[in-house]
Amino acid sequence: MLGALAAHVLAAPILAAPILAASPATALDKNLTDLIEAWLASPHGDYQSPSFTYWNKDGEVPPACAACHSEPGFIDYLGADGSTPLKVDRPAAINSPIGCASCHTAAAHALDSVPFPSGVTVDGLGSSAVCTVCHQGRQSGDAVTAATQGRDEDAVSSELAFLNVHYGVAAAVMHGAEVRGGYQYPGRRYAGRFAHVPSANTCTACHDAHTTEVTSDGCVACHRGVDDLRAIRTRHADFDGDGKTDAGIHAEIVGLHGMLGRAIQTYAAEVAGTPIGYAKGRFPYFFTDSDGDGRIGDEEAVPANRYASWTPRLLKAAYNYQVVAKDAGAYVHNPAYALQLLYDSLESLSERIDLDMSGLHRP
Structure with missing residues (x-):
C-alpha cells in the first residue's frame, strides 16, 4: 500500500520543482516510502x-x-x-490532511513572513514560516482588550463571552510580547521571542519535519x-511558591497554572456569583459548575451550560489560563512569557x- 502511495505522490501534479535530487528510482521510492510512513504516523x-473529519457532516471545510x-x-x-496569497478564497x-503538497511547493518554500491574529506580521521566519501559519492560534490579547475596554472590571456582563485562543499555539507563545498572543496587563513588561541557541532556533531543529516528534539529542x-526535557531549567527562582526548585521549569509553569485555575474558581464563585469549571478538550472549555463540586462532569460539559457570568477581570485570567493550557511545550517555547502571563x-x-x-516570583 505504501509503495502504491509513493508512486501516486510521484505521479501527482507538483506545484514546485522536485524536492529530491535525481537518483535511482529504487532509492527514491524507498526514501519516499520512509517519509510517507513517518507522515502517516x-x-x-x-x-x-x-x-x-469535524466538517464531514457539512461536506466541506469553511474558508x-x-x-x-x-x-x-x-x-x-x-x-x-494561483489565488491571492495569505487568504482562503473558497471552502476546501x-x-x-496536511500532506506533501502543503509544504513542498514554491509558494511554501518562499514564505518568510506570517501575520498573527494581533495584526503583527513577523518577518524572517525561514523554514518555520509554514509551521507558524497554523500554530499561532485564532485570537490575541488585543481581542480581550477590545472586548473588555471601558467596562467595570468586576461587573458581570451578558455581552462578554469566553475568547478561545484555539490550540497548538506554540508560535504565539514563542514570539511572546512581539505578537501579543496572551493578554498582557497594562504597565507590565513581557518577554519577546525566545531566542534559543542557533542550532535549536527553528521548528524543525527540534521537531522531525514529518513525524513532528521532538528530537532531543541536541x-x-x-x-x-x-533524561527528561521537562527537567531542564535555566531560571532558578521558586516561581510557584511551593518551596521546591529542584525540578524543571515545566514544574513551575504547571504549579502556577494549577494555582490560577483554582483562583479562577474562587473568583467566579465569590465575585461573579456563579461557580465555574474547566473541561479539557471540551469546547468552549469553561462551564458552569452547576453542582458546585469543583469539577465539570460529562453532563455539565455541554454547550447549553457554557459559562456566561463573565466579568472583564475573569475573562482576562481565563484567556491566559487557556493560552498556557494550549501550548504543552511552553516550557521550551517561551517559559518566561508563560510564567509572566500566569503571575499577572x-x-x-x-x-x-x-x-x-x-511566595510567588515573576521572571
Whole structure:
C-alpha cells in the first residue's frame, strides 16, 4: 500500500520543482516510502483526526478553518493554486490532511513572513514560516482588550463571552510580547521571542519535519545530566511558591497554572456569583459548575451550560489560563512569557479574592 502511495505522490501534479535530487528510482521510492510512513504516523497525516473529519457532516471545510484543516485550503492560503496569497478564497475538501503538497511547493518554500491574529506580521521566519501559519492560534490579547475596554472590571456582563485562543499555539507563545498572543496587563513588561541557541532556533531543529516528534539529542548535549526535557531549567527562582526548585521549569509553569485555575474558581464563585469549571478538550472549555463540586462532569460539559457570568477581570485570567493550557511545550517555547502571563493573572485576581502572592516570583 505504501509503495502504491509513493508512486501516486510521484505521479501527482507538483506545484514546485522536485524536492529530491535525481537518483535511482529504487532509492527514491524507498526514501519516499520512509517519509510517507513517518507522515502517516504523525498528527498531520491522521485521516481519522477530528482536525480533518469535524466538517464531514457539512461536506466541506469553511474558508475560516480551511487553511489549517485541509491541504487544498492550505495551498489556497499560500496562493500556490494561483489565488491571492495569505487568504482562503473558497471552502476546501474534507478528509484532506496536511500532506506533501502543503509544504513542498514554491509558494511554501518562499514564505518568510506570517501575520498573527494581533495584526503583527513577523518577518524572517525561514523554514518555520509554514509551521507558524497554523500554530499561532485564532485570537490575541488585543481581542480581550477590545472586548473588555471601558467596562467595570468586576461587573458581570451578558455581552462578554469566553475568547478561545484555539490550540497548538506554540508560535504565539514563542514570539511572546512581539505578537501579543496572551493578554498582557497594562504597565507590565513581557518577554519577546525566545531566542534559543542557533542550532535549536527553528521548528524543525527540534521537531522531525514529518513525524513532528521532538528530537532531543541536541538538547541533552548542552543540558547535561537530564533524561527528561521537562527537567531542564535555566531560571532558578521558586516561581510557584511551593518551596521546591529542584525540578524543571515545566514544574513551575504547571504549579502556577494549577494555582490560577483554582483562583479562577474562587473568583467566579465569590465575585461573579456563579461557580465555574474547566473541561479539557471540551469546547468552549469553561462551564458552569452547576453542582458546585469543583469539577465539570460529562453532563455539565455541554454547550447549553457554557459559562456566561463573565466579568472583564475573569475573562482576562481565563484567556491566559487557556493560552498556557494550549501550548504543552511552553516550557521550551517561551517559559518566561508563560510564567509572566500566569503571575499577572493571579495578581489581578488577588485584588478581589484572598490570594497570597508573597511566595510567588515573576521572571
